[in-house]
Amino acid sequence: MNRDLKRKTRIALEPRKQPRQERSSKVVDRILDAALILTREQGTKTPTTLAIAQRAGLSVGSVYQYYPNKEAILLDLARRWLGAFPEVIAKRIEAPRPTDRDAFRREVRELFIDTSRLYLDNASLMPVIEAITGNAELRPIQNEYDERIIALYAAWLQHVNPALKDEVAGRLGVLMMEVGHVCRLVGLKRDRKAFDLIQDDVEIMWLALVTPYLDLD
Structure with missing residues (x-):
């Protein structure tokens, strides 16, 4: 595109x-x-x-009757892909609150399994996603979903630690979303082994970043 x-x-x-x-x-x-x-x-x-x-x-x-060209179809596919993430993250908020580090690690692992499947199954759409990101006219499409995802990450962290301040939860949500997305795109451009290794590294970074804020045993 x-x-x-x-x-x-x-x-x-x-x-x-x-x-x-x-x-x-x-x-x-x-x-x-x-x-x-x-x-x-x-x-x-x-x-x-x-x-x-x-x-x-x-x-x-x-x-x-519904789409003027193939690009419009791909753009709508990208919207559908972006729209799948809020539901996956919301599942973590609805799950029982983890009370220790091991339980939280399991929650993070389940989230990575679910979201990585979305990336791997839709790898062919990534050029469309990157084109949206790099285009000033189309970027608002992704921004809308990014803001929802950040808010859900923040809500998830506050679900784990209700005492976590909104400002801190929002800042951590931005880092979780941006780092996770960019690193997975890098992995997809290489091969499955690289993707899995990068994903494991991102998971470690996430845990190191947010665990000190969650007051877990």
Whole structure:
């Protein structure tokens, strides 16, 4: 995706219409699922709108009713990927509060397992994510999700230690989100072994960073 996209291009990448009925939502899901499968199969090669339509069992005209081009489909896929993280993190807040370091380590390990699966299963979308990050017109799309993720990390830390101040929890949330995301992107660009090693290092860094603030036995 071109990093020099202008405002008119951003508008051109927006879905043509939002599904308001269950039937329309199912069509959009079919389009996005087909696009995701093709991006995983083709790696760095961007699937064509025709290929997406064929995989979804739809006509090209049906796809164009919802998306103006293949880039808009990939952008919507990126939104769906970003939107998966808040739910995964929220699960940790809903879990019983860990009261010792070992229990908290297990919580962190479960979170890394869940979130790493999102990265590994959607590795082919990372160029789209990076393009959003590097483009001033599209960056607000990711900022919106980043702020939600940071707030959830902060809430999780305060779930573990209710006495933790908002300012401290928010600062730690920023570091957890930024370091985790950037390091995993680096790992994805190498190979699975590198990704796993980098992930283990990030987990160690997270624990070293936040444990002193959590008042755990």
